[in-house]
Amino acid sequence: MTPTLARTPPLAEIARIPELIEGAQRFLDEDVHMARHYLERISALFAPAPSGPIYLAERPAPPPAPVKGGLAAWQMQKVLAYVESHLDKTLSTEELAGVTRLSTGHFCRAFKASMGETPHGFIMRQRIRRAQILMVQSRETLSQIAIACGLTDQAHLTRLFRRTTGTTPMQWRRHWQGEI
Template identity: 50%
Template sequence: MLRQSMFAPAERAVASRLLADAEASLERDARRTRECLRRLAALIEAPSDSAQGPGAIARGGLAPWRLRRVEAHVDRRLASPIAVAELAAVAGLSEGHFCRAFKASVGQTPHAFVVSRRIERAQDLMLTTAEPLSQVALQCGLADQAHLTRLFRRHVGATPLAWRRTYRQEH
């Protein structure tokens, strides 16, 4: 149960739904679970202001519709190179303004966000397919298996092969 002091009533309802959805999808859909938990973490980390209603924009942040467009674009194009200029164009903003607003909204730079999504996609592919790691790397927009291994170890704390062996056994 979520403490009442942590969230306003509307935020508490959203957080409860996200937790329930994550729990329900835990066994069957790792990607959906990860997305629910990512959104819940963003809700928890966001500064709470009782004057702001649901869907309020973080000061200096992106409008929710712009953020959704950028996230969808990143997810569609993960296998390809993604430039900040491209994301700024999707959001309809200059590169500088986009980078500042994106970081205010998400808490990380656009590049770090893209890398995180690539690692998440790699994890999904490693759990759901038997593709060799070199193919997983290419499908995630990374240059080669070595690139995947460097980024994966930095973000997850284990090599892709060790992670795959550990988590494939659980599923």
């Protein structure tokens, strides 16, 4: 059985469509870049399946112009680099706030304004993106991949993966390893 990986978004993503539309409407007059960001996220849910592996957890680059109430460009770059280099470890919002030299509360609000999602949601999606890359590029077990992505075990990876992509890691891996 080949899993459906695009065209029909996972239920968790379908549930977020009203939130994404609201975000696009909210920023339409204030910040065209951020409105475009929300609209691209919505359209990505319904895009046809590409020919190569798709990494559903990928996100478009943050908008080039800083968002009012959001992180400054240097703060965003530092946070993204820090997350990428520490995905195999436990990451807390306190750590990320320290990287940006902001209080935890202010950091969380600014991050959400800039990225359209919470720091935790972003980190979890990046963990799934890394897991997808490792599943296609290596022969490591799902348990090893889960640990390499900062998750506790294979069950944690499977729960999070299914919630994010709508399929299990094993189904996703079998489908895309057969394509390569």
